[in-house]
């Protein structure tokens with residue numbers, strides 16, 4: 001067995017976990033690890049902020065399904081990771097964060113750059129470790145990767161004091177994660193429960209499938225499609241579920257919830273059986289819990305027992321991995337035409353379409369929805385879109401039709417502004433051949449725009465669409481609707497984004513009119529380097545429909561019809 | 568109603584902190600929590616009483632099970648269980664009242680473990696009702712201070728899948744869902 005330093009062991013372990021790229025930022029207590037890095041064939045991406053490193057690791061994980069890795073020094077480096085860790089936690093994204101820590105001899109003395117980061121991140125990690133002895137490091141790293149990806153994935157932090165990085169011991173990578181016997185996810189759902197589920201579905205007249213990110217995490221998109229096609233049950237998606245079922249499939253009703261399609265919400269509210277796969281009945285999906293899908297018997301397929309009966313009463317919980325459950329369920333369900341139900345939904349859908357802004361050829365100023373729609377067309381629906389947070393995120397979700405899993409990457413649970421650009425960097429490293437687009441608001445983009453320099457240093461090709469409305473748009477929308485248009489702290493100025501890009505050596509364009517959108521997107525695609533497009537859109541457009549927070553899903557504020565607008 | 572959960576946890580630094588942090592974060596209302604060693608050196612045991620009016624016990628159990636350092640959790644509310652609580656109670660006592668307190672102690676099988684000129688310390692073990700009963704009777708005599716350990720619980724008999732046996736990942740589906 002070979003003798004290695006703790007610093008070397010970190011990289012030895014990463015090599016064995018097939019990590020090819022890490023995202024990080026160096027500093028005093030992580031110096032030994034950085035020094036050892038030079039001897040290993042792992043690519044390090046220097047982000048411009050540790051938040052960027054964690055979002056990039058997260059974006060990497062979401063785009064690839066592999067564990068993303070971020071590295072930072074102790075103290076401020078570690079605390080800068082907090083937002084990124086919480087973002088990964090809320091969206092069950094597998095990342096491993098490695099932080100330096102002050103030496104074990106001074107731990108607990110408020111030494112320079114000492115922060116109790118395992119304490120700070122305790123509630124926002126799936127698990128975390130403080131490694132006190134170099135002999136424990138390899139086993140801890142092994143377990144950290146295992147915990148990050150097993151069951152319902154999540155972020156794991158490993159805090160390594162500087163002297164532990166310098167200490168030496170014999171290195172051996174354990175074959176199996178040791179001392180970790182306790183995950184109780186049954187491989188098989190009991191037969192009688194499956195029979196009951198099949199019976200409920202076979203007898204249903206107005207069934208709806210509600211699919212979330214769990215379907216993606218379990219790799220069950222194909223099985224979901226088979227299941228939906230066999231049963232002819234319409235599919236409604238959560239924001240993080242977009243892509244797990246083809247948006248253009250005739251059975252797909254798109255997104256449900258606060259900014260979901262009106263007909264999708266109606267289908268949910270009128271369903272007699274609702275089968276949910278890998279989603280957690282978040283308040284942005286359910287609206288008022290008391291009135292949510294009241295007429296529906298609910299079946300909940302979920303890997304995490306603590307999500308079952310947390311928010312809504314469930315008639316039949318099926319505890320397990322979405323793919324395993326789907327595979328067991330498919331042979332048991334019957335094919336039914338369900339014509340009356342489909343006709344009803346089609347009627348709701350045509351009513352929605354009549355209101356759609358896409359029907360409006362001309363709008364006063366550039367409509368954000370048109371930008372997204374045209375982006376979708378010009379990229380042939382094939383791009384990996386990494387959206388930021390706010391109105392831009394909702395328009396993206398509504399108008400970019402994602403047909404493939406892992407083509408939309410967005411911060412759903414935490415809604416972290418500034419996620420888009422750094423996460424896109426991670427996504428590009430995970431899928432170098434993919435066409436990656438950032439869609440961001442002018443506010444969120446400014447939060448992490450320093451990462452433009454990272455793109456340039458790394459020479460990667462990412463395109464950026466800023467939906468620039470001069471406001472913190474989503475908050476402005478709430479102020480318009482619920483605070484009498486009192487725009488407190490939501491008007492926001494921006495640098496000249498074209499010049500900003502230029503200062504970085506990034507090509508940039510400004511677009512103000514609809515007819516310029518597709519040519520601009522095309523020129524960005526044709527450019528071998530990164531391109532930023534500053535879309536100057538209508539300042540006060542709103543995302544429709546909107547279910548006010550906590551309201552019944554049927555109480556949707558709708559986009560005013562053209563004639564209503566004309567008044 | 569109250570539910571009793573028994574959790575076997577790894578005896579490592581910070582585990583109690585993780586459990587407490589979970590309860591706080593999820594706003595679980597916990598009536599009492601006790602921790603102590605078991606016959607296995609690396610395993611500690613927690614007895615947790617949950618007030619079900621405010622907190623759904625299945626969510627406490629499910630969330631505890633997710634903690635990496637938690638080996639096993641059982642809700643033993645429906646299982647025949649021995650429950651014990653220990654209290655130390657210091658009451659005012661002088662020559663005039665000592666005999667009376669002695670009598671009370673006898674009835675409740677409490678022990679007088681310390682006598683001072685102005686007070687005595689009683690030690691009483693038993694279930695919740697018994698201890699509360701004694702305390703109610705002592706209260707008018709002037710309780711100076713009191714401490715209770717909180718309840719500990721043990722299931723009766725040898726139960727195969729139960730709390731006397733560590734789960735060891737044999738055939739519990741662990742690892743089956745990897746891709």
Ligand SMILES: Cc1ncc(C[n+]2csc(CCOP(=O)(O)OP(=O)(O)O)c2C)c(N)n1
Nearest residue numbers: 390391392415417441442443444472473474
């Ligand atoms: C880090 C962070 N701070 C604050 C918020 C609250 N918030 C949600 S949406 C939003 C406005 C976003 O504005 P912008 O980035 O310009 O995008 P738009 O809504 O205009 O598309 C804000 C401030 C948040 N989600 N994240």
